Amino acid sequence: MSVKEILGRFHEIAADPKAMKDKYLSEGREIVLVNYYTPEEIVHSMGAVPMGAWGADVKINEAKKYFPTFICSIVQSAVELGMKGEYAGAKAFIIPSLCDSLKVMGQNWKVAVPSIKFIPMTYPQNRKPEYGAQFTKAGYERVISELEELGLPRFSDEKLKASLSVYEEHNRVMNEVSELMASHPEISNQERSDVFKSAFFMLKEEHTALVKELINALKEQKPGTDKLKIMTSGIICDAPDILKILDENGLQIVCDDVCTETRQYRASYKEKATALDSLVSKFCDMDQDTLLYDADKTRIDYIVEKAKKTGAKGVLLLLTKFCDPEEFDAPMIRKACEKAGLSVNIIEIDRQMVNYEQARTSIETFRDLLNG
Amino acid sequence: MYTFGIDIGSTTSKCVVLKDGTEIVSSSLFVGGIGTKSPFLAREEALKKAGITDKDISGTAATGYGRNRTEDADFNVSELSCHALGAHFIFPRVRTIIDIGGQDAKVISLSGDGKMRDFLMNDKCAAGTGRFLDVMAAILQVPVNEMEGMAQKAQKISQISSTCTVFAESEVISQLANGVEMPDLIAGICDSVAGRVASLAKRITIVPEVCMSGGVARNGGVRLAMERYLGTEIRFSEQAQLFGAIGAALYAFQKS
Ligand code: SF4
Numbered sequence: 001m002s003v004k005e006i007l008g009r010f011h012e013i014a015a016d017p018k019a020m021k022d023k024y025l026s027e028g029r030e031i032v033l034v035n036y037y038t039p040e041e042i043v044h045s046m047g048a049v050p051m052g053a054w055g056a057d058v059k060i061n062e063a064k065k066y067f068p069t070f071i072c073s074i075v076q077s078a079v080e081l082g083m084k085g086e087y088a089g090a091k092a093f094i095i096p097s098l099c100d101s102l103k104v105m106g107q108n109w110k111v112a113v114p115s116i117k118f119i120p121m122t123y124p125q126n127r128k129p130e131y132g133a134q135f136t137k138a139g140y141e142r143v144i145s146e147l148e149e150l151g152l153p154r155f156s157d158e159k160l161k162a163s164l165s166v167y168e169e170h171n172r173v174m175n176e177v178s179e180l181m182a183s184h185p186e187i188s189n190q191e192r193s194d195v196f197k198s199a200f201f202m203l204k205e206e207h208t209a210l211v212k213e214l215i216n217a218l219k220e221q222k223p224g225t226d227k228l229k230i231m232t233s234g235i236i237c238d239a240p241d242i243l244k245i246l247d248e249n250g251l252q253i254v255c256d257d258v259c260t261e262t263r264q265y266r267a268s269y270k271e272k273a274t275a276l277d278s279l280v281s282k283f284c285d286m287d288q289d290t291l292l293y294d295a296d297k298t299r300i301d302y303i304v305e306k307a308k309k310t311g312a313k314g315v316l317l318l319l320t321k322f323c324d325p326e327e328f329d330a331p332m333i334r335k336a337c338e339k340a341g342l343s344v345n346i347i348e349i350d351r352q353m354v355n356y357e358q359a360r361t362s363i364e365t366f367r368d369l370l371n372g
Numbered sequence: 373m374y375t376f377g378i379d380i381g382s383t384t385s386k387c388v389v390l391k392d393g394t395e396i397v398s399s400s401l402f403v404g405g406i407g408t409k410s411p412f413l414a415r416e417e418a419l420k421k422a423g424i425t426d427k428d429i430s431g432t433a434a435t436g437y438g439r440n441r442t443e444d445a446d447f448n449v450s451e452l453s454c455h456a457l458g459a460h461f462i463f464p465r466v467r468t469i470i471d472i473g474g475q476d477a478k479v480i481s482l483s484g485d486g487k488m489r490d491f492l493m494n495d496k497c498a499a500g501t502g503r504f505l506d507v508m509a510a511i512l513q514v515p516v517n518e519m520e521g522m523a524q525k526a527q528k529i530s531q532i533s534s535t536c537t538v539f540a541e542s543e544v545i546s547q548l549a550n551g552v553e554m555p556d557l558i559a560g561i562c563d564s565v566a567g568r569v570a571s572l573a574k575r576i577t578i579v580p581e582v583c584m585s586g587g588v589a590r591n592g593g594v595r596l597a598m599e600r601y602l603g604t605e606i607r608f609s610e611q612a613q614l615f616g617a618i619g620a621a622l623y624a625f626q627k628s
Contacts, residue, residue, distance in 0.1 A: 331575070343490070357437055358476065362493055364450035369488050 003217045007191045009210060014197035014238075017051070018086060021201070024049045025089045030152060033093035035078070036102065036259070036291060038121055039140050041279055043094070044204065045163035046144075046152040052200025053078050053093060054260060056086075057239060057351050066108040072322045073351035074235065075105040082113035091150050092117040094143055098291040099325050119146045125293050127284045137280045160275035167269075170204040173211045174265040180215060182254040182310060186224030189243040189253050196261040197238050227252035228370050231307040233333065234318030235259045235290075235326060239349060241356040242318070242363075249367045255310040257303050258318075263289055290325040300332050304340045313370045314343035316363075321350040343369050374422070375628055376429045377620030378415060379451065380438030383474035383502065384587065385410035387418035388617040389429075393625035398422035399614050405474070406438035415444070431628030433620035437475075447620075447627060452480055452491050454619030455585050460486035461618055462609050467579035470598065470606070471615070472569055472588035474502040479573045490576050500568030502588045504540070508561045511544055512554065516591075519558050523593030526559035540564065562593030570601035583607035585615040 001009070013020055021031055030048035034040045040050035055077030063080040081087060093116050095106040110118045121143055124135035144155045177195060181187050195214065199207045227250045237243075237258045246253070256262050266288070270281035286292055288302040307315055315337050319326055330346060337344045345366040347359050374397070379386040382405050389397045398421035404410030419425060426444075434445035435454040442448070452471075459469045460482060469480040477500050481490040494500055509516045530552050532540050547557055565588065582604050588594055589612035599606050611618065 334575070338490070346492075358493065360440075361437070361450050361452065365452040365488075365491055368450060368453040369491065372487060 001213060001217065003187075003214065003221050006210065006214045006217060007187070007194065010194040010198045010214075011191070013201055014194040017201040021051055021087070021089065024051075024203075031087075031090040032147070032152075033087060033090050033116065036096050036098050037123075037283060037286065038094045038096055039143060039279060039283075040094075041160060041163045041167050042140060042144055042155070043147065044166065045160040045275075046147055046155055048091065048147075048152055049203055051090065052260075053081070053087060054200065054236065055351050056081060057353070060352060063108075063112065066112050067104070070322050071104065072101050072235075072320050074320065074323075075101045077351045079105065079108055079112050082109065082116060087113070087116055090116050091152070092119050092147065094119045094121050096121040097123055099323075101323075117146070117150060119143055123283070127286075127292065133277075133280050133284050136283055137276060140276060140279065157275045160279065164269050164275055164278055166205050166208070170199070170208045170211075171265045171268055173208050173215065174199065175262070177211050177215055177218075178255070178262055178265075180218050182229075182252075184218055184221065184223050185227045185252050186221075189246045189251070190240060192253055193238050193243055193261075196258075196264075199264075200260070228367060229254040229310065229312045230366075230370070231255050231257065231303065231310065231312040231315045232261075232318060233257035233303055233315060234349070235320045235323060236349070237261065237318050239353065239356075241353075242347070242349065242359060245356060245360050245363050246316075249363055251316075251363070251367060251370075253316075254312055255306050257288070257299070257306065259289070259291070290329055297329070297332060299329060300336045303333055304336050304342065307337070307342050308340065312342070314345065314366060316366065317344060317346045319346055319348050321348050345369075373430045373625070373628065374424055374428050375621045375624035376415075376418070376432040377454070377617040377622070377624060378411060378432065378434050378436075378442065378445065379454065379614075379616035379620060380411045380434065380436040380442065381405045381451075381474055381587075381616070382437055384613070385414040385436075385438075386614050386617040387414040388614055388621045389418050389422040389424065390618070390621035390625060393622060396611075396618065396621075397424075399611070399617065401613060405436070406441065411438060411442065431624035433624040433627075435616050435620040447624060449620060449623050451616050452478055452493075453488065454616045454623060456480050456482055456486070456488045456619065457622045458615030458617070458619030459583055459585055461622060462611060462615065463581060463583050463607050466581045466583045466607065468573070468576070468582040469615075470569060470573055470582065470584045470589075471586040472501060472565070472584065472594070473586040474506075477501055477569045477572060479569075479576050481576045481579065492572055492576055494569075494572050500565055500572070502586070504565055505561065505588065505591065505594075507541060508544060508558075511541060512548075512558065514554070514558065519562065520590075520592040522555045523559040523562050523596075525555040527553065528556050529563055530556045530560035532560045532564040559593060559597075562591060563597040566594050566597030566601055570598055573602065578602055578604065580604050581607055583609070583612075585612045587613050589613070 032043040033053040043050040062083040124132040267286045269278040272278045288299040400417035402410035402414045433447040434442040
């Protein structure tokens with residue numbers, strides 16, 4: 001397949017996750033919903049398909065019964081989709097306790113969508129010390145037993161080991177393709193987003209195979225004309241209108257600190273006595289993330305260094321409305337970038353945005369600013 | 373060489389004819405923005421005042437929220453870039469521009485040579501915008517342009533603690549019911565707008581000279597309150613509402 005054809009396939013998958021869910025269900029596979037840093041490797045090792053549930057750009061009506069107004073639209077829209085039957089057929093939803101909104105979401109899911117079991121994954125605040133690792137492991141064991149109770153095949157450490165290899169390879173190709181896409185300005189920001197987003201709706205081995213095809217095809221393709229390089233940061237960066245505005249203004253995302261993009265692929269597994277311990281080590285080694293306790297705020301330096309290294313001239317901070325963890329970091333990011341000579345543009349986004357005119361003005365001005 | 377700048381905002385349409393990038397030959401301002409006849413009328417009037425026709429114009433740039441729906445423009449430029457150019461044209465030493473428009477507020481920081489170095493926008497919230505003043509003026513049944521004069525008569529500026537326009541509305545009504553004097557209340561409303569925008573401005577390092585642009589800049593009550601909040605003098609020009617259109621005409625000149 002050509003680069004365009006492969007990218008077209010990624011787009012189809014990213015734009016219609018329900019079709020993928022129905023495909024796997026028709027093949028007799030069990031589906032378990034996951035988001036943020038859920039131990040999806042466990043789900044994979046137990047023969048089910050872990051499927052991302054990050055909400056979507058939908059009008060929120062039903063879910064409002066369960067949430068206050070000032071809560072992020074990612075959790076609200078995920079519950080809305082659940083209530084409207086978009087996830088029908090899924091066995092369970094593993095929801096991690098990584099922020100206040102997610103904690104509330106788990107409780108509400110239990111009542112709002114009783115047909116899909118809520119499985120909590122409680123992470124420790126302090127993940128670095130040994131007791132943090134033990135706490136994480138206990139959480140994973142609880143997830144395993146709840147999945148077994150639901151009728152999934154019994155957990156085996158051997159099978160988890162095999163799944164970790166699948167995920168390790170996926171991590172590797174995602175990092176490779178991310179770098180490669182940065183050197184191909186002809187790939188639009190929408191296409192780049194599709195590559196990342198589709199990973200949540202496919203078995204990782206299938207996604208890896210498609211990404212490898214893209215890597216090979218891209219290596220054969222002559223890079224297009226240079227654009228204005230930027231870095232993105234935030235929880236999500238998948239709104240087609242925002243991506244289109246970036247494309248129209250000649251801005252190219254060359255690297256990111258986006259939770260649903262490369263933040264997923266930064267850490268890898270350490271060799272440990274068991275595969276489950278290796279999985280624990282990955283979570284404990286994760287860093288530079290808004291959702292993970294980071295007393296020294298290493299995320300701030302990470303953003304500056306990454307932007308400089310990749311030649312990004314500015315950082316676009318996509319602040320999810322009512323996301324406290326991200327909002328707390330925003331002033332620090334702005335200050336650090338300013339000090340390093342990087343321009344910053346902050347745009348507030350949410351899953352219910354219909355009017356992008358102010359975002360357009362902001363992005364156009366950002367482009368003017370970067371052009372000097 | 374004549375160039376033309378048109379700024380189609382949310383509530384007004386402004387035009388400027390510029391000669392050789394240095395002289396403002398004519399300008400016009402019509403109430404009514406996107407989706408109204410005002411952009412057309414403003415254009416006609418500015419050309420008429422300048423004594424020229426479309427054919428004499430070497431380049432036109434459009435800015436403001438309606439910029440993308442203007443067919444006559446050669447360039448579409450964001451209003452922040454235009455306000456930066458326009459403000460620097462009028463005040464060559466300006467380093468910080470506070471623009472309060474009909475539906476949003478923006479703060480622009482310039483380098484010594486007039487280049488934009490940073491900007492911030494408040495969006496999706498009417499508090500701290502011209503809209504807030506309009507809503508309050510309607511409740512108090514005072515024309516917006518009389519608010520400044522009344523605010524100057526205030527003995528004790530009342531406190532509007534709500535940051536949300538909807539809540540502030542009921543707060544103002546209850547203050548009225550409690551017998552708060554109109555001038556005190558109006559001064560409190562101006563103070564509230566200034567306070568909101570000043571806190572946005574403080575996120576950018578405020579470097580003097582500071583000027584205000586946009587429709588709300590005409591309100592001396594807000595300007596004075598802003599000076600108090602920022603602890604610096606705020607420059608004001610009678611052309612403050614035209615900065616966007618001036619910047620657009622300048623942009624067209626630079627590109628033509
Ligand atoms: S991290 Fe932010 S965006 Fe994500 S669920 Fe929590 S509050 Fe919402």
